[in-house]
Every structure is written in C-alpha cells, then in structure tokens.
Amino acid sequence: MYENIELIPGNSLITETPEQGRALAVKLARLIIKSTQPDASVREKLRGVYANDAAMLIAIGQTVAIEFATIAAANEYWKK
Amino acid sequence: MYENIELIPGNSLITETPEQGRALAVKLARLIIKSTQPDASVREKLRGVYANDAAMLIAIGQTVAIEFATIAAANEYWKK
Amino acid sequence: MYENIELIPGNSLITETPEQGRALAVKLARLIIKSTQPDASVREKLRGVYANDAAMLIAIGQTVAIEFATIAAANEYWKK
Amino acid sequence: MYENIELIPGNSLITETPEQGRALAVKLARLIIKSTQPDASVREKLRGVYANDAAMLIAIGQTVAIEFATIAAANEYWKK
Amino acid sequence: MYENIELIPGNSLITETPEQGRALAVKLARLIIKSTQPDASVREKLRGVYANDAAMLIAIGQTVAIEFATIAAANEYWKK
Amino acid sequence: MYENIELIPGNSLITETPEQGRALAVKLARLIIKSTQPDASVREKLRGVYANDAAMLIAIGQTVAIEFATIAAANEYWKK
Known part of the structure; x- marks a missing residue:
C-alpha cells in the first residue's frame, strides 16, 4: 500500500523557511501513519x-x- | 489545523545564547502538542x-x- | 534467520529522489520486523x-x- | 514558567572534560523536568x-x- | 559479565556492503541483549x-x- | 548525588578499538542508572x-x- 500514498509532498526536503520545514516534518510524520x-475513518x-x-x-x-532534524540539516539550518 | 498555529517562533533556529536555544527547544516541543x-482546555x-x-x-x-540537538547544531554550538 | 532475509533491497542506500528514499526507509523498517x-501469518x-x-x-x-535520517544523509539530501 | 528557571547552567555547552560534559548532560535533563x-515536593x-x-x-x-551527544559534539569530543 | 561476551564481531564497524552493515547492526543490537x-534459555x-x-x-x-546510523556513517554510506 | 559517582571511566571517550568503545557505551549507560x-541493593x-x-x-x-553513536563519532569510527 505504501506505493500508492505520496510520502514526501513535492518530493523535496528543501523549504524556504524554518516554519515551512517544520510543517513539512509534521506532514512526513502524518504520511507514514497514513501509509x-x-x-481514513480508522485514522480519524x-x-x-x-x-x-x-x-x-x-x-x-x-x-x-526526529523528522525535523533531517529537514533542518538538509536546509543547512536556513542560514544561507 | 497545523497551518494556523505558528510552529517556530520568529521563524528561525538561530539564538544568541545556549539558554535561549534551550528555551526555543522547549517551545518547539510545546507547539507540536498545541498543533x-x-x-487549550484539553491541553491544560x-x-x-x-x-x-x-x-x-x-x-x-x-x-x-532531540529538538535541542538540532538547534544547537544550527547555532554551531554557540562557539563562534 | 537474519542471514536468509534480504535486509536492504538493492544493497544500496542511494536513491534518485527523496520520495524513493522515504519508501526505502519504510522497507528497511519492515524488513527488520520480517527478519x-x-x-508471515504472525506478521499479518x-x-x-x-x-x-x-x-x-x-x-x-x-x-x-530514524531510518530516513540515515538514507537522507547518504544521499546528501538529494541536493546535488 | 520556563522563563523563570535556568535551563543551562553557565549558559554554555563547553566544558573542560568529558566528565564535566556528562554531568552537564545530567543537569540539562533534570532542568527540563524542573521547568x-x-x-519541588512533587518532584521529590x-x-x-x-x-x-x-x-x-x-x-x-x-x-x-541524547543530551550528551549534543554536548560532546559541541566540545568536539574533547580531542583538542 | 560484559567483559566475557564479544560486543562487536570482528572488532570493526567497516563492512563491504550496506547489506552487511545492516546485518552487523542487527548483531550489535542482539549482543547487547546477550550481554x-x-x-540463553531465558533469551530464548x-x-x-x-x-x-x-x-x-x-x-x-x-x-x-540507531545502530545502523552509526555503521552507515562509519562506512561513509558505502559511496566510495 | 551525581557529583560523587564517576560518570565516564578514565574521563575520555577515546578508545583503541570498536570493542572497547562498545564496552564504554555500556558502562556510560550503567553509570547513569547508578548515579x-x-x-546497590535496589539496583540489584x-x-x-x-x-x-x-x-x-x-x-x-x-x-x-545512542551512547555508542557518540563514542564512535569521537573515535572517527576507528578508521584512522
């Protein structure tokens, strides 16, 4: 079933801001539960x-x- | 609902001091619970x-x- | 029994995209449970x-x- | 309430020795519980x-x- | 008792392939339980x-x- | 009470071999429990x-x- 559910929205770990990176971390975590x-009724x-x-x-x-740690590293902590 | 709650105050992982970084770690953790x-009455x-x-x-x-590990790395451990 | 079950499909951590890396993370986690x-009937x-x-x-x-953190680092976060 | 409790004694992750770094890790963990x-009577x-x-x-x-991992990295494992 | 049980087979984290690295991660985890x-009858x-x-x-x-993360880093993700 | 118990034997994370590093990881984990x-009778x-x-x-x-990850990094995975 994992094949049919998108696991990473946009297929990228790169975001413009820390806030967006944090939101992505939340989504990644939720998509694993979804997969x-x-x-949907059980999840609800x-x-x-x-x-x-x-x-x-x-x-x-x-x-x-844990998800955010990876995303933050991918974005070099948005320092650049 | 995640979209309506700020997940990273100030939209940055950079802080002036380790103490501030630690306080940010606490806030990040709490904001995930909030989102x-x-x-508020349930959280209380x-x-x-x-x-x-x-x-x-x-x-x-x-x-x-775990949150602090990311923040500390982002700040290069406040050594600079 | 571990010797008889493939633990890393394709024997590589390198994937073309983050999405594929995420799917690999899911597979790695499942293969440890399988090993x-x-x-199969108990797992089901x-x-x-x-x-x-x-x-x-x-x-x-x-x-x-945790698995994904390793795979993402192996792929240098698919930035290249 | 977090604002009133010091979270990092000395406001630094840098210690002279691994032993001191380990003691700091213990303190950081305890101060989160304290905050x-x-x-004090409940904590006791x-x-x-x-x-x-x-x-x-x-x-x-x-x-x-986990706390120690961060402190050890901050101190470059006390190798210098 | 820890002294009498080998904790790292071959006394090395370096393996030729990711698959072997994964198998080593499984062994490291099991040897801590063994130590x-x-x-053996209780473990069984x-x-x-x-x-x-x-x-x-x-x-x-x-x-x-977690064990695999360390082994993968030790082997630079088998990219070389 | 933490002050009276040695938390890192030898006050160093550096070991000669991975096996010794692993044994140190076990000791560090046990010394936190001890502290x-x-x-001793309760611990027993x-x-x-x-x-x-x-x-x-x-x-x-x-x-x-987790302890071993830190020690392995400190020793640069014993590759040198």
Whole structure:
C-alpha cells in the first residue's frame, strides 16, 4: 500500500523557511501513519485517542523532532 | 489545523545564547502538542497528567533533547 | 534467520529522489520486523494490531524517521 | 514558567572534560523536568517512583545519552 | 559479565556492503541483549515474547535503526 | 548525588578499538542508572526485573546504541 500514498509532498526536503520545514516534518510524520493505516475513518478515530492522551502527544512530538532534524540539516539550518 | 498555529517562533533556529536555544527547544516541543491538540482546555487538563507522571516527564525530556540537538547544531554550538 | 532475509533491497542506500528514499526507509523498517518474525501469518496478525493502535503507529513513525535520517544523509539530501 | 528557571547552567555547552560534559548532560535533563514540574515536593515524590522503576531508569539513561551527544559534539569530543 | 561476551564481531564497524552493515547492526543490537541477559534459555523464552508482540518488534526496529546510523556513517554510506 | 559517582571511566571517550568503545557505551549507560539510583541493593533487585523483561532489554539496547553513536563519532569510527 505504501506505493500508492505520496510520502514526501513535492518530493523535496528543501523549504524556504524554518516554519515551512517544520510543517513539512509534521506532514512526513502524518504520511507514514497514513501509509500504515490507509483507512481514513480508522485514522480519524485514532486521532481522538492520541489527541487526548498526554503520553501519545509527547511521542508525536518526538517523531516530529526526529523528522525535523533531517529537514533542518538538509536546509543547512536556513542560514544561507 | 497545523497551518494556523505558528510552529517556530520568529521563524528561525538561530539564538544568541545556549539558554535561549534551550528555551526555543522547549517551545518547539510545546507547539507540536498545541498543533495536534488545539483545544487549550484539553491541553491544560493533560498538563495536570504529565506534570505528575514520572515516565511522561522523562519522555518530555527526550523530546526537548532531540529538538535541542538540532538547534544547537544550527547555532554551531554557540562557539563562534 | 537474519542471514536468509534480504535486509536492504538493492544493497544500496542511494536513491534518485527523496520520495524513493522515504519508501526505502519504510522497507528497511519492515524488513527488520520480517527478519525478527519470519512467519508471515504472525506478521499479518500483528499488522491488524499496530494498524489500529495509535501509540504503535506513532512508534512506527519514529522508526521510519530514524531510518530516513540515515538514507537522507547518504544521499546528501538529494541536493546535488 | 520556563522563563523563570535556568535551563543551562553557565549558559554554555563547553566544558573542560568529558566528565564535566556528562554531568552537564545530567543537569540539562533534570532542568527540563524542573521547568515542567516546578513544585519541588512533587518532584521529590516522583523521584521515589523513577529511582525504583527499571523502565524509567532506562528511559532517563536515554535522555541523558541524547543530551550528551549534543554536548560532546559541541566540545568536539574533547580531542583538542 | 560484559567483559566475557564479544560486543562487536570482528572488532570493526567497516563492512563491504550496506547489506552487511545492516546485518552487523542487527548483531550489535542482539549482543547487547546477550550481554545483559547471558542465560540463553531465558533469551530464548523472551524471543517468544517479543517476536509476537507488535510494540516490541517496532522497538527492535528502532534499536537497529540507531545502530545502523552509526555503521552507515562509519562506512561513509558505502559511496566510495 | 551525581557529583560523587564517576560518570565516564578514565574521563575520555577515546578508545583503541570498536570493542572497547562498545564496552564504554555500556558502562556510560550503567553509570547513569547508578548515579540516579545509588543504592546497590535496589539496583540489584531491578536488574532481576529488566534482565527478564523483553521490552526493557530492548530499551537498554537503544540506550547503548545512542551512547555508542557518540563514542564512535569521537573515535572517527576507528578508521584512522
């Protein structure tokens, strides 16, 4: 099923700003969940679970942090 | 909903000092939680949960540590 | 059993695009699970578990994020 | 509340020795917990929990390891 | 007990191919478990646990991913 | 209490071989646990817990993997 879902919007890690890079990190994390659970109704139900669970919200934060590390490095931290 | 919440204050990873970089790491981590759970009253309730749970406090520490690694690298560890 | 299962398709970390790199990250993560649990029927049963568990979906996202970091670095973030 | 608690003692990641860098990693990890749970009596109670819980001790070790990675890189591994 | 168990087969992180590097990552992860639990019969019993537990299989994947990141960097991603 | 326990044996991350570096990673991980739980009898009891728990053994593996990444980088992967 992974083949049918776009995993990286725009097929690039390069963004103009840190804010856009951060938004991309969030999207990358969500697209992995989407590719693993393609059923939108199930994902919607699970969203109700993790959005109200402190431990899961923290775990989502860890995932985004790891994705962002890669994107930030790809963009040389937007310093140039 | 992610689109409506600022994910990186100031839209930059660069800070003047390590202390400011650390504070930014904390903010980045919190803003991901905010974007995932935009309801302030729910977040306030969850704060009461994780602030009193040893395992969750440790997990928050891991998240901040990962965010800080990126920020510290972006600032070349404030050595210059 | 690890010896009998291919762990890296094509025996290379280099891909043409970020999208392909991301797909490779997903495959690497899945092949470790396959090598640890070679019984396809058990894996299929477990898929029904993790695809419906918010915490596990998040954990899968973390794993893919870590694999992707390596692949992205190997490809110099597809900037060249 | 984060604003009122010092997050990086001495406002620097640079230390003279690896041992001092390791001690700094421990402090950084603890200060995040302190800033998230500023009530010393609650933290003291939670200490009794995690200091006697194998899984939490391991998780603390992971947090310190991540903090230390950043500090070690900042100090170029104390090779100079 | 750590002293009596070889932790890195061949005492090197360098491999000829990514596939071999991946296999080494799996071995490194397993040898830490072996050194922490030297009793083969206990490890065999625990294998029956984690090989049938989705969350643990995912966690194994994370461990291997982290080990592989180091090995891949050591081999400069097998690009040379 | 952290001040009284040596956190890095020999006060250096440099080792002669990968095997020694790996052993150092194990020691660093254990010394954080020791500094957090200085009571040897409690640690001994907890050892009986984590050495027989698959999930905790995997978590220990993750911790060692993170420590080892730092040590391996410090030693430039023992390639020189």
